[in-house]
Amino acid sequence: MNIAFIGLGNMGLPMAKNLVKAGFTVTGFDLSAAALQALEAAGGKTADSAAQAADGAQVVVSMLPAAAHVKSLYLGSGQEGEGLLARLPAGTLVIDSSTISTSAAREVAQAAREKGVAMIDAPVSGGTTAAAAGTLTFMVGGAEQDLDQARPVLEKMGKNIFHAGGHGAGQTAKVCNNMLLGIIMSGTCEALQLGIAHGLDPKVLSEIMGKSSGASWVVNSYNPCPGTLETSPSARGYIGGFATDLMLKDLGLAMEAATDIRASVPLGGLARNLFALHSAAGNGKLDFGSIFRMFESAES
Ligand code: NAD
Numbered sequence: 001m002n003i004a005f006i007g008l009g010n011m012g013l014p015m016a017k018n019l020v021k022a023g024f025t026v027t028g029f030d031l032s033a034a035a036l037q038a039l040e041a042a043g044g045k046t047a048d049s050a051a052q053a054a055d056g057a058q059v060v061v062s063m064l065p066a067a068a069h070v071k072s073l074y075l076g077s078g079q080e081g082e083g084l085l086a087r088l089p090a091g092t093l094v095i096d097s098s099t100i101s102t103s104a105a106r107e108v109a110q111a112a113r114e115k116g117v118a119m120i121d122a123p124v125s126g127g128t129t130a131a132a133a134g135t136l137t138f139m140v141g142g143a144e145q146d147l148d149q150a151r152p153v154l155e156k157m158g159k160n161i162f163h164a165g166g167h168g169a170g171q172t173a174k175v176c177n178n179m180l181l182g183i184i185m186s187g188t189c190e191a192l193q194l195g196i197a198h199g200l201d202p203k204v205l206s207e208i209m210g211k212s213s214g215a216s217w218v219v220n221s222y223n224p225c226p227g228t229l230e231t232s233p234s235a236r237g238y239i240g241g242f243a244t245d246l247m248l249k250d251l252g253l254a255m256e257a258a259t260d261i262r263a264s265v266p267l268g269g270l271a272r273n274l275f276a277l278h279s280a281a282g283n284g285k286l287d288f289g290s291i292f293r294m295f296e297s298a299e300s
Helices: 012-021 033-041 050-054 067-075 102-114 127-133 144-154 169-197 202-210 217-221 244-260 266-283 288-295
Strands: 002-006 025-029 059-062 093-096 118-121 136-141 158-165
Touching: 002 012, 002 050, 012 025, 012 033, 012 059, 012 127, 025 033, 025 050, 059 067, 059 144, 067 093, 067 102, 093 102, 093 144, 102 118, 102 169, 118 144, 118 169, 127 136, 136 144, 136 169, 144 158, 158 169, 169 202, 169 217, 169 244, 169 266, 169 288, 202 217, 244 266, 244 288, 266 288
Parallel strands: 002 025, 002 059, 059 093, 093 118, 136 158
Antiparallel strands: 118 136
């Protein structure tokens, strides 16, 4: 099977590498030359454009930053001409794993359906470590038969595949999950810094929390305090991982989802504002766990 993979960033590159490892012919496209080189070094092919990558592909996977990139790729924009959907033959399967709004996912899926192209939204959770290990969680929105067709591809990149509902439902699930993640990350940083200011060793405090009622994926697998966990972005100066600006985008999507139905999400709103302040202070490109620094006490 030929797979086109568009967007070879922190997540897309390790995901595409797993597809290469599984024996698929993968042709990647990214705006970054370094990303293309990295895919080639792993045995993948590369193209000069998304259209070229998709030429002859039965499946297209995209892993782009935000809705604007996804819409521009598939629907095209005034400046960049026609989108990929205009070129894909009927029967092609499109898997968009980017985190975007439910409404944008539905808009692109509707346009795909009009061209006879099957599309599912399949955002992921697990971070870069799970992307590299092939243990991501996929939250899928779309038709059951399209998910069944996608399974052999998704199974090579992830361990858990959930069908959340119709088009956009995967994105709704992802936005709810990431709103909770933003809240838990902020709360964990606050609690760790309080303990540190009182003289506790953060490693010992993390071990205690990790086996107590404050345990979470953040404490145990993505600890934001440097020196507590080798595999966490905090161990490498918050480089790579999940950018603060991407978390800010996801919290904005949560606010949109809440506004649509007049829901009250006070903690999500607070987390969005904290990450907005953190981004405005120049930390947008750093992993979102770097918000740990914001809670540093004058006493520590
Ligand atoms: P990233 O910024 O590292 O990667 C995005 C890549 O897309 C970049 O390499 C960029 O050059 C490329 N790109 C942008 N526009 C393009 C275009 N028009 N054509 C081709 N390539 C283009 O982002 P990421 O961390 O890999 O995240 C990707 C998506 O996955 C986002 O929607 C994010 O919210 C979501 N996500 C990220 C994580 C994480 O831990 N990083 C976890 C779950 C979900």
